[in-house]
Amino acid sequence: MSHNYTSSSIKVLRGLEAVKKRPGMYIGDTDDGTGLHHMIFEVVDNSIDEALAGFCKSIKVTIHDDRSISVEDDGRGIPVDIHEEEGVSAAEVIMTVLHAGEKDKISVEIALQWNDGFQENIYCFTNNIPQKDGGSHLIGFRSAITRTLNSYMDREGYNKKSKVITTGEDAREGLVAIVSVKISDPKFSSQTKDKLVSSEVKTAVESLMNEKFFSFLLENPKDAKTIVNKVLDAARVREAAKKIREMTRKKSALEIVGLPGKLASCQETNPSLCELYLVEGDSAGGSAKQGRNRKNQAILPLK
Incomplete structure (x- = not known):
């Protein structure tokens, strides 16, 4: 390692040179095959974009005997005329230049349903590409x-009738x-x-969800009551579990200091x-015990 650290020590990787040098940052692992799969996904995504725009009805992916893969669709095709800025065909620009693509607006689609289970399952997609780690669309949806x-x-x-405080986790219990x-x-x-x-996606998802979901609850009071009751039940179970944990810790603490098991504890923590x-x-x-206030009075018989 050189002890001289100057501007000449800084190396700039331009264009595809950065991808070749650090492929994991762009396409994933190149050792287990996921990198190759991701490059195929990029080509398929172009066909999916055509379908989403209404110009394509069929997409065909073929795995050949020589282990190569071809992707075909009946859309408009990738432009092949010379790109004015790059001086090469538009097809080459799309496939080899980072961040090349067409620009437009945001659209949001959401489908949701509660079930009798307890697990939360939310699946997020951007341009039909799944995001296993979620992101701004998931944050906006949960918040809404x-x-x-x-x-x-x-x-x-x-809230006044139930006297329980609900959380986001309560609202999403059993949600798909x-x-x-x-x-x-x-x-x-x-x-x-x-x-x-993309920060603007959070705002778009949250705004749409707030408006449409609130309208649904107002227009469908029977379904709204079912959803709300499930949320309230989840909150009650959570609070009951919390009290049990607190009591268990409290009893453990009493055992540590050597207090006998005859102690009739109180509810106050x-x-x-x-x-x-x-x-x-x-x-x-x-x-x-019969005459005490269980809320804050504990009884300990000495014998």
């Missing part, structure tokens, strides 16, 4: 679900959803497109608000 349900529950008085956005100039965290980072009464014998302990 929580905000819209809270607004509806406040409006209809569910597909969030699909189509955007001409998406930004991803890497060339493998596992996570969408803040020690400064609790009262501990020491009584002589189990008989006195039984009477004290």
Whole structure:
């Protein structure tokens, strides 16, 4: 390693040179085959774009005996005339120049359904390409679900009646959803497109979801009640589980300091608000338990 660190030490990788030098940053692992698969996906994506634009009805992918792959569609085809800036055919520009493509607007499609399960399953796509790590469209969707349900529950008085505080996890329990956005100039965290980072997509998804989902809840009160009751049940179960964990920790702490198992604990978890009464014998302990305030008074028989 050279001890002289100057501007001459900085090397600039231009064009495809960067891809060749650091392929993992652009196409994924080149050792396990995922890099090759990703390059095929890029070509297939061009055909899918044609189909989404309404110019293509058939896409054919063929794996040949010599292990090569060809992709065909009945769309407009890739332009082959000379690109004015690059001086080569448009087909070569599309396939070999980074960030080359057409520009347009955002469209959002969402499908969702709750079931009797407890697992959250949300699948995100950008231009029909799946993002296993989610991204801005997932963030916008989750935020909208929580905000819209809270607004509806406040409006209809569910929160006051139930006396429980719901969270985003409660709202998404048992939810299966597909969030699909189509955007001409998406930004991803890497060339493998596992996570969408286009900030404008979050706003678009959140705005659409807030408007359409709230309208659905107002127009379908029976379905809305079913959804809200499931969310409230999830919140009650979560709070009950939290209390059980707190009681378990509390009992464990009492065992550590050597307090006997006859202690009748109270519900309050803040020690400064609790009262501990020491009584002589189990008989006195039984009477004290009946007359105590369970909220903050604990009873400990000494014998």
